[in-house]
Amino acid sequence: MSSTPYKRVLLKLSGEVLMGSQPFGIDPEFVAEMAKEVKAAKDTGLEICLVIGGGNIFRGMAGAAKGMDRAQADYMGMLATVMNALAMQNALEQLGVPTRVQSAIEMDKVCEPVIRRRAERHLEKGRVVIFAAGVGAPYFTTDSGAALRAAEMKCDALLKGTSVDGVYDSDPKTNPDAVRYSSVDYDTVLADNLKVMDASAVALCRDNAIPIVVFSIREQGNLAAVLAGEGTKTIVQKGA
Ligand code: UDP
Numbered sequence: 001m002s003s004t005p006y007k008r009v010l011l012k013l014s015g016e017v018l019m020g021s022q023p024f025g026i027d028p029e030f031v032a033e034m035a036k037e038v039k040a041a042k043d044t045g046l047e048i049c050l051v052i053g054g055g056n057i058f059r060g061m062a063g064a065a066k067g068m069d070r071a072q073a074d075y076m077g078m079l080a081t082v083m084n085a086l087a088m089q090n091a092l093e094q095l096g097v098p099t100r101v102q103s104a105i106e107m108d109k110v111c112e113p114v115i116r117r118r119a120e121r122h123l124e125k126g127r128v129v130i131f132a133a134g135v136g137a138p139y140f141t142t143d144s145g146a147a148l149r150a151a152e153m154k155c156d157a158l159l160k161g162t163s164v165d166g167v168y169d170s171d172p173k174t175n176p177d178a179v180r181y182s183s184v185d186y187d188t189v190l191a192d193n194l195k196v197m198d199a200s201a202v203a204l205c206r207d208n209a210i211p212i213v214v215f216s217i218r219e220q221g222n223l224a225a226v227l228a229g230e231g232t233k234t235i236v237q238k239g240a
Helices: 028-042 060-065 070-094 116-124 142-152 186-191 199-207 222-227
Strands: 008-013 047-052 099-103 128-132 157-162 212-216 233-236
Touching: 008 028, 008 142, 028 047, 028 070, 028 222, 047 070, 047 116, 047 142, 060 070, 070 099, 070 128, 099 116, 116 128, 128 142, 142 157, 142 199, 157 222, 186 199, 212 222
Parallel strands: 008 047, 008 157, 047 128, 099 128, 157 212
Antiparallel strands: 212 233
């Protein structure tokens, strides 16, 4: 039985957490560590949807800053998320966790297209579903993709696993007095431009009453702790 208040969650991992100590790319050992965290969470009885970013390989904005056409660069970024999804699928299945990848850009040789009803069935059967290629359109990010899939899959929460342990009132890297919120309202995040997720992702979660739980995935066992209502985190929700 799950000891968490959630039955189904969407876990968003930024691409950077797959690169380990490398400057870019995929470190299979680190992906295996992440997969262990996901398996531990799944073993508590949760249904898990996953969205993985692509920032460890390519970000459209970075390409555009160097003169590329933004949309073209964004499509490259979306393809990067598919590579990460396949790496995570491989790592999860090596741990015995059945996993399906559904991509918003169809690539039938390597994964399924996004089909909500089929994803439902996978979850019912105890499979992890990884949604790749974000929303399938340029000018978006995988945060928006995560919010969209969390809404359509009726997830109880969107868990955002990053390198920082929550949401601060200012940047903790530059301000030693920065204070971490334990809970904060969606509207405060938007009005104060707090670095949580893109505004479109936050607004979609607000409009569908999906709490966003921001926590550090880099600490071993932290995902399970957060799911059990413990661990260091910030919850973005209504009325906080
Ligand atoms: N991307 C996009 N549309 C989407 C999702 C992603 O164009 O719906 C592109 C965009 O260029 C983005 C890149 O894919 O920079 C990688 O995703 P993201 O930056 O969200 O990855 P993360 O920062 O989470 O690793």
